Amino acid sequence: MRKDVNVCLFDPARKYFQIVLELENVPGALKSAMEVIHGLDLNILGSFTSADSAARVGVWSGFVEDGEYTAQDLKRKLGASPAVHDAIVMESNNGFLVDSVHFPVAFNNGTRAIMMGAGAAANMLSTMNERFGTGGNVILHEEGKTYGRELGREYLLRLGADFIMANLEDVVKLYQALGWFRVEGAKAAPGWERVSVRAADSFECAGVEAKVPHSHFVRGHLEGMLTVWLGKPMECREALCIAKGDEVCEFTLTPRAP
Ligand SMILES: [Zn+2]
CATH class of the missing domain: 3.30.1380.20 (Trafficking protein particle complex subunit 3)
Structure with a gap:
C-alpha cells in the first residue's frame, strides 16, 4: 500500500483548503475533531496526525476540498470544538494549494528529513x-x-x-x-x-x-x-x-x- 504525503494540489476548477488542528492530547480529542469535520461534509483528500506526549498536544492536518465555505467559516466552526486548541485554515489560490504550514519535515522519531522524487x-x-x-x-x-x-x-x-x-x-x-x-x-x-x-x-x-x-x-x-x-x-x-x-x-x- 502506498504512503502519500501531502505536498501540493492544483486544479483551477476546484477550491481546496489545508486544515491544521492543534488538539488536546487526550483520548477522544481526535474523534471529536473528526465529528466536526464530518458534520461540515468536507471531502478529505489526504491527512496525517502526530502527537507530542510531552507537550500534551496532537495535530491533525489535512488537505480537503470544498466549494461552499470560506477559510474564516471553517476556522470558526472548527475552533468551536472543545478539543481544538487552535485551527489554522489555508485556502487555495486559483486552485493551487501548497503545504505552507509545516516545517521541518521529520520522521516520527523527530529526526529531520527531506523528501525528493x-x-x-x-x-x-x-x-x-x-x-x-x-x-x-x-x-x-x-x-x-x-x-x-x-x-x-x-x-x-x-x-x-x-x-x-x-x-x-x-x-x-x-x-x-x-x-x-x-x-x-x-x-x-x-x-x-x-x-x-x-x-x-x-x-x-x-x-x-x-x-x-x-x-x-x-x-x-x-x-x-x-x-x-x-x-x-x-x-x-x-x-x-x-x-x-x-x-x-x-x-x-x-x-x-x-
Ligand atoms: Zn540493482
Whole structure:
C-alpha cells in the first residue's frame, strides 16, 4: 500500500483548503475533531496526525476540498470544538494549494528529513556513473556507506545490537518504510559470516537497463549499516539486479578480507 504525503494540489476548477488542528492530547480529542469535520461534509483528500506526549498536544492536518465555505467559516466552526486548541485554515489560490504550514519535515522519531522524487534521486546517482564512470561508482558507494553508518548508529542506539541481530528481517524493513525498496527477505548465516537482503523495486535500479549490477549507493548504504551493526567491516556485493533483468536486486554482505 502506498504512503502519500501531502505536498501540493492544483486544479483551477476546484477550491481546496489545508486544515491544521492543534488538539488536546487526550483520548477522544481526535474523534471529536473528526465529528466536526464530518458534520461540515468536507471531502478529505489526504491527512496525517502526530502527537507530542510531552507537550500534551496532537495535530491533525489535512488537505480537503470544498466549494461552499470560506477559510474564516471553517476556522470558526472548527475552533468551536472543545478539543481544538487552535485551527489554522489555508485556502487555495486559483486552485493551487501548497503545504505552507509545516516545517521541518521529520520522521516520527523527530529526526529531520527531506523528501525528493525517487526518479530524480536515481537520475542524480546515475549521472555520477555517466560522467565519471567507475570513479563515479566509487563515490556513490562511499556516499552510501557514510549515510548507512549514520543510520546504522542511530538504530543501534535505539534498538541495541542484540535486538537487531535477532530481528534482522524486521529491522531491515526500515528501507521499505523509507520508500527505498521493498524487502523480499533478509537472511543471516550462522556467525553472521554472510547476510543477504533481497530488494524489490529498488529506487536506484528501477527503470535502468544495464549489463552489470547497477546499485552502488544502496549497496554502500547496506555495507555501512551492517558494518556498524555487526561491529566488523563488511563488504556488500550485488549479484542479482533488476537493471540486468533479474526479478530482484540481491545484496550479499560478507566480512571484508583483512
Ligand atoms: Zn540493482
